Structures are given as C-alpha cells and as structure tokens.
Amino acid sequence: MLEPYLSGVWKDMFTEGEKTGPRGAFPHGHRPWFHPQDFSRKDVRPETEADNYLIMKEKHLDKYNVGAAILTGDEPIEASTLANPYYASALVSAYNDYQIAEWLPKDSRFMGSIIIAPQDPKLAAAEIRRLGNHPRMVQVLASQGSVKPYGDPFYHPIFEACAEVGLPFAIHLGGHGGINWNAVAPAPTTFFWETHAILHMSALSHVASMIAHGVFEKWPDLYFVIIECGVAWVPSVLWRLDADYKALRKETPWLKMLPSEYCRRNIRFSTQPLEQPANVQHLWSTLEAMDGENTLMFASDYPHWDYDDANTLHIPPAWKSKIMGLNALEVYKRIPRTQAANAA
Amino acid sequence: MLEPYLSGVWKDMFTEGEKTGPRGAFPHGHRPWFHPQDFSRKDVRPETEADNYLIMKEKHLDKYNVGAAILTGDEPIEASTLANPYYASALVSAYNDYQIAEWLPKDSRFMGSIIIAPQDPKLAAAEIRRLGNHPRMVQVLASQGSVKPYGDPFYHPIFEACAEVGLPFAIHLGGHGGINWNAVAPAPTTFFWETHAILHMSALSHVASMIAHGVFEKWPDLYFVIIECGVAWVPSVLWRLDADYKALRKETPWLKMLPSEYCRRNIRFSTQPLEQPANVQHLWSTLEAMDGENTLMFASDYPHWDYDDANTLHIPPAWKSKIMGLNALEVYKRIPRTQAANAA
Numbered sequence: 067m068l069e070p071y072l073s074g075v076w077k078d079m080f081t082e083g084e085k086t087g088p089r090g091a092f093p094h095g096h097r098p099w100f101h102p103q104d105f106s107r108k109d110v111r112p113e114t115e116a117d118n119y120l121i122m123k124e125k126h127l128d129k130y131n132v133g134a135a136i137l138t139g140d141e142p143i144e145a146s147t148l149a150n151p152y153y154a155s156a157l158v159s160a161y162n163d164y165q166i167a168e169w170l171p172k173d174s175r176f177m178g179s180i181i182i183a184p185q186d187p188k189l190a191a192a193e194i195r196r197l198g199n200h201p202r203m204v205q206v207l208a209s210q211g212s213v214k215p216y217g218d219p220f221y222h223p224i225f226e227a228c229a230e231v232g233l234p235f236a237i238h239l240g241g242h243g244g245i246n247w248n249a250v251a252p253a254p255t256t257f258f259w260e261t262h263a264i265l266h267m268s269a270l271s272h273v274a275s276m277i278a279h280g281v282f283e284k285w286p287d288l289y290f291v292i293i294e295c296g297v298a299w300v301p302s303v304l305w306r307l308d309a310d311y312k313a314l315r316k317e318t319p320w321l322k323m324l325p326s327e328y329c330r331r332n333i334r335f336s337t338q339p340l341e342q343p344a345n346v347q348h349l350w351s352t353l354e355a356m357d358g359e360n361t362l363m364f365a366s367d368y369p370h371w372d373y374d375d376a377n378t379l380h381i382p383p384a385w386k387s388k389i390m391g392l393n394a395l396e397v398y399k400r401i402p403r404t405q406a407a408n409a410a
Numbered sequence: 411m412l413e414p415y416l417s418g419v420w421k422d423m424f425t426e427g428e429k430t431g432p433r434g435a436f437p438h439g440h441r442p443w444f445h446p447q448d449f450s451r452k453d454v455r456p457e458t459e460a461d462n463y464l465i466m467k468e469k470h471l472d473k474y475n476v477g478a479a480i481l482t483g484d485e486p487i488e489a490s491t492l493a494n495p496y497y498a499s500a501l502v503s504a505y506n507d508y509q510i511a512e513w514l515p516k517d518s519r520f521m522g523s524i525i526i527a528p529q530d531p532k533l534a535a536a537e538i539r540r541l542g543n544h545p546r547m548v549q550v551l552a553s554q555g556s557v558k559p560y561g562d563p564f565y566h567p568i569f570e571a572c573a574e575v576g577l578p579f580a581i582h583l584g585g586h587g588g589i590n591w592n593a594v595a596p597a598p599t600t601f602f603w604e605t606h607a608i609l610h611m612s613a614l615s616h617v618a619s620m621i622a623h624g625v626f627e628k629w630p631d632l633y634f635v636i637i638e639c640g641v642a643w644v645p646s647v648l649w650r651l652d653a654d655y656k657a658l659r660k661e662t663p664w665l666k667m668l669p670s671e672y673c674r675r676n677i678r679f680s681t682q683p684l685e686q687p688a689n690v691q692h693l694w695s696t697l698e699a700m701d702g703e704n705t706l707m708f709a710s711d712y713p714h715w716d717y718d719d720a721n722t723l724h725i726p727p728a729w730k731s732k733i734m735g736l737n738a739l740e741v742y743k744r745i746p747r748t749q750a751a752n753a754a
Contacts, residue, residue, distance in 0.1 A: 263650035302642035351695035
C-alpha cells in the first residue's frame with residue numbers, strides 16, 4: 067500500500083525487510099531497529115511447519131552431519147519484553163509444551179530449551195521445576211535483554227532452580243525492546259548494522275554481574291552459557307575485571323577467585339557470530355586469551371541471515387573436536403555421549 | 411557522625427571512599443556508584459592549588475620528563491550531567507577561562523582542553539568558536555556519558571565548530587549520572603569495580619555512531635579522540651562493525667569506506683587504563699589488530715588511583731616514540747614539534 071510512495075533504499079527496505087505484521091506470531095514488545103533484509107536466510111522460506119523441519123534436516127542437520135542440535139526457539143525469548151509477567155510466563159510455558167509435543171519427536175537429534183520469562187523469577191523457577199527433569203530438555207534459556215544484569219539477587223530463584231534440576235542457565239541475543247528498553251548505552255544507536263555490531267554489550271554486564279554477586283560461589287556447578295553475543299570481546303573484559311577486582315576487592319568479600327577464574331570455570335560462549343578479522347591470527351590470539359579451546363561451543367544460528375557453517379568456521383584445527391562437541395557434552399550432561407557431535 | 415554506627419568494610423568505605431561533600435566543588439549529577447577507595451592517589455593530596463601544581467611537577471612532569479601535558483580537568487566534564495544546559499554551559503565557560511588564566515601560565519608544558527557541555531550543541535559550538543583560536547587550547551572535550559551516541563545529527567554543530575577551528579573532538583570517561591543516566595546496558599550494575607570494568611561500553615556506541623552517521627565523510631579531517639576508555643575492546647568491535655556493514659551497507663549509502671578504515675583514519679585512543687593480561691603477547695596481538703602503533707596515544711590519568719606510569723607501560727618497545735608523542739603531534743597540531751615528548 068505504501069510501496070508506490072517509496073523509492074530507492076527506503077522502498078527496498080520496506081519490501082525486503084523485517085515486518086511486525088502477520089509473521090510476528092509470538093507477542094512481544096519490539097525493539098526500535100528493523101532488520102533491512104529480514105532475519106531469515108533467503109533460501110530458507112518454509113511454507114508449513116512440516117516443511118520447516120524438512121528444510122532444516124536437508125540444509126543443516128544432514129548436510130553437516132549434526133549429532134545433537136539444541137533448539138532455542140526464535141521469538142519465545144522475546145516474552146521477556148512483555149510488561150505483563152503472568153501472560154509472559156503463560157506464553158513460554160505453552161511454547162515449552164509445544165516444543166516437547168511437536169518438535170522433539172521430529173528428530174532424535176533435537177534437544178530442547180526450557181524458555182523462561184525472567185521478569186518474574188518465581189514463576190520462571192516454577193517452570194524450570196515443572197520441566198526440569200525431562201530427559202531431552204537440556205538448558206534453561208532467557209534473552210540477553212533484561213530489566214537488570216543477571217547477577218542481581220532478584221534473579222537468584224532462577225539459579226536455585228537450575229542448580230536443583232542440574233541444568234545450565236543460558237542467554238541468547240534478543241529481548242531488546244518493551245520493558246528491556248535499555249539495549250545499548252548511553253542511548254539507542256540509529257541503524258541496524260551499527261546496532262547489531264554492539265548489541266552484545268549487555269552480555270558484558272551479565273558476565274560482570276554474575277561473577278561479582280557471587281552466583282558461582284553460591285552455585286559452583288552452575289554453567290552460564292552466552293549464545294549469539296560473539297566472543298572476541300571476552301578477553302578485554304576479563305582483563306579489566308581482574309584489574310579492577312584486584313584493586314577494589316573489598317567491595318565483594320564473598321569472592322574467592324579472580325573474575326577470569328570464575329569465567330573459565332562457569333561461563334561458556336557459543337561461537338556464532340564468530341568474528342572475522344582480516345588476519346585470522348588476531349582472532350586466534352584472542353580466542354587463546356579466553357582459553358577458547360575449552361570455553362567455546364559451536365552454534366550455527368540456523369536459519370538466520372548470519373548463519374555460521376560448521377565446515378568453514380575459522381577456529382584452530384586442533385580445537386575442533388572440543389568446540390564442535392566435547393565442550394558441549396561437559397555442559398549439557400543429558401546429551402548422550404553417543405551423540406557426541408555438533409551442538410547447534 | 412555515622413562512623414560509630416558502621417563496621418567492617420562499610421566503615422572502611424565510608425572513611426576512605428569518595429564523598430559528594432565539600433570536595434565536589436563542581437556541581438554535577440552524581441553517578442550511582444561510589445569509589446570505595448576514592449579516586450586520588452594516596453600520595454597526591456594537595457592542600458592548596460599551588461601545591462597541586464608543585465606535586466604534579468615533582469611526581470609526574472619532571473619525573474617522567476614530560477614534553478607536553480594536555481590538561482583535561484577533572485570534574486568539569488561532569489557538566490554534561492546537569493539538567494539545566496544554560497547553567498552547564500556557563501560553568502564550563504568559567505572553567506575554561508580559569509584554565510587559561512590560572513593553569514596554562516604555570517608551566518609551558520601545559521596545553522588546555524576546551525570543555526563543553528554537549529547537551530546544548532549550539533552553546534557548545536559557540537564556546538568552541540570563542541576559544542578555538544587560543545594557541546594553547548588543543549582539543550575540545552566532553553564526557554563519554556551523553557544523552558545520545560555522539561554521531562547523532564543533534565551533535566553535528568559541535569563537529570562543524572571543531573572543523574572550523576581545526577581542533578579534535580575528544581571524550582573522556584565520565585558523565586555517568588544525572589541526565590546521562592544510562593551508563594551501562596541493560597541497567598546499572600551494582601559494585602564499583604564491576605562497573606568500572608565495563609563503564610567504557612558507551613564508547614562502543616560512540617565509535618559505531620560517529621562512523622555510521624557519516625561524521626567522517628562530512629568532516630574528513632576531524633579527529634575523534636577517546637580518553638580513558640581502555641583499548642583492548644577496539645578490534646572486536648571493528649570486526650563486528652565491518653561484518654555487519656558489509657552485509658547491510660544499504661542502510662548508510664553515504665559511507666565510502668569500511669568502518670575499520672574510518673576508525674584507522676579518524677579515531678585515536680588514549681592508552682590509559684592499558685589492559686594487563688597475564689600474557690603480554692595477547693595484548694600486543696590485540697594492539698596490532700587495531701594498528702596501535704599509529705592509533706594509540708599515551709595518557710597517564712594523573713593523579714588518579716589507576717595512573718599509568720610512562721616508563722613501565724606495556725607496549726611494544728618499537729612503537730614507543732609514536733605512542734609517547736609522535737602520534738599526538740599528528741592529532742594536536744598546535745603542540746610545538748620541539749615539545750615532541752609525552753602527551754599526558
């Protein structure tokens with residue numbers, strides 16, 4: 067309807083770009099940035115749900131010989147953006163049941179995520195306990211966007227429940243709208259590409275906060291998994307955290323190790339989107355500085371526009387078996403060792 | 411008065427820590443985090459202003475054979491936090507006059523900064539034009555904290571004035587309170603050390619924003635200098651910016667180079683606080699990835715707690731003459747070449 071009145075790049079963005087219309091099946095407060103080319107790969111346009119699985123099987127699972135694939139949903143983590151926590155909790159609960167009923171049976175390689183609405187930690191903890199013993203639900207998942215950094219005591223009921231059922235707590239890029247309006251500091255940037263490049267910045271706060279509040283002293287076996295926030299920023303943040311902690315540790319007397327030591331023990335990072343410098347040695351030095359051999363886990367981001375292909379991932383060849391599977395088996399203990407291949 | 415009622419670390423922090431009381435001579439909206447040990451070096455406690463200079467001369471300027479030292483003030487950049495832009499602009503104007511009248515004459519090595527209150531870009535531009543031709547005022551300076559990312563057209567009158575008088579636009583860590591309340595995403599972290607380690611995150615947005623809005627196409631000779639925000643985060647952000655720009659450049663058709671190319675040409679970083687990894691090779695690889703030999707300029711942060719000493723800075727020895735002075739002479743053209751030593 068508007069198309070005849072638009073021209074040039076604006077017309078292109080309106081035609082090609084992400085829309086909040088009929089596709090947005092999962093209610094959420096939308097972020098203020100629109101993807102100018104839409105999120106999905108142009109070669110992945112399923113017409114039906116059955117089709118959705120068959121395309122994924124062909125273009126991803128079979129093609130790359132995936133042994134186990136952890137489903138993270140797409141829009142459900144956006145429940146964290148809704149003002150009404152009861153509605154948000156009901157929505158993720160429904161999504162989790164749908165996932166168990168309709169997706170896990172499709173393929174024995176599929177593992178599930180218990181999606182939570184973290185804005186009500188008690189309801190989130192109840193959801194974790196409700197499904198936490200399902201043998202194929204392997205992680206608890208929330209959005210990176212949140213109303214507070216995740217180490218805050220406000221969220222501790224969530225970690226208590228995770229520890230109780232023995233599941234890692236994972237966050238995934240997303241939830242940057244609605245009640246989680248503060249996605250970047252000091253205020254919203256303007257363009258999608260500009261914003262996407264720095265949209266991982268809340269993850270810096272979550273790492274700092276989870277460590278500083280002593281979450282890993284209270285729950286030493288808890289894994290915190292950061293998905294789709296990139297990885298090359300990690301060493302620089304750890305260097306700063308260690309230096310500042312050494313100077314001012316009296317603020318947090320409950321800590322017993324350096325921030326980088328907690329990170330090494332309790333935090334894991336998914337690879338996607340793996341940064342691509344002109345000189346791969348610069349990336350590898352960065353990955354070495356975060357002990358990437360032991361802290362990285364492959365993720366594909368299928369079926370999104372910036373999908374990482376398992377065969378061409380630029381990681382040191384000697385680390386491949388760990389990053390493509392063995393590290394994930396340490397974190398996701400419910401995945402059978404016989405399925406010891408890629409987790410995506 | 412409260413001391414008898416406090417114990418342990420709380421008493422220590424109350425006694426030793428930063429206070430908003432009589433010391434806070436420059437009015438500002440204070441950030442919500444208090445430094446638990448106060449900001450100043452314990453061996454730098456001047457009783458008078460004359461004393462302040464003499465201690466600096468002894469412990470910094472003479473000790474490290476400083477050739478030129480750019481003054482950045484301390485609290486004046488906090489004017490950016492004030493709700494009243496007229497008052498804020500009057501305060502920085504008064505500070506600039508005081509700087510010229512009372513500090514520049516003290517020592518021929520001193521160079522000045524034109525402090526601005528960026529929340530009113532037109533008044534800021536007027537201040538830049540008022541003092542922009544003073545031979546010893548060598549940069550325009552604002553706080554990292556701001557109401558928007560600095561590339562926003564709202565701020566362009568400031569860059570127009572900088573270009574007109576031929577001065578770089580610099581930002582310095584600070585201004586994280588008052589109207590600039592959104593210092594970290596997604597919401598305030600809790601402790602000072604935890605926050606200090608990630609407080610540079612607005613600089614990521616400023617880099618992205620200045621490039622994406624085409625500030626360096628409009629003013630190709632403008633230098634943007636980032637002070638006291640650390641440096642090791644730069645490559646990871648440039649890798650992300652380049653990748654996202656390549657995929658979605660149609661959003662910003664006015665750009666003609668990669669984000670990393672604009673950064674290399676127009677953005678400079680002060681070293682302090684230089685990150686300190688366990689393995690210095692990891693830092694040096696990171697610095698190499700940002701062409702640190704040509705993009706870094708030494709800063710000391712004298713007289714603050716995390717002061718970097720010019721003699722023990724962990725930079726590759728071959729880069730020393732550039733980082734300790736020559737790079738600054740490219741950016742600060744008013745500093746006489748005969749003073750070609752350290753800029754602090």
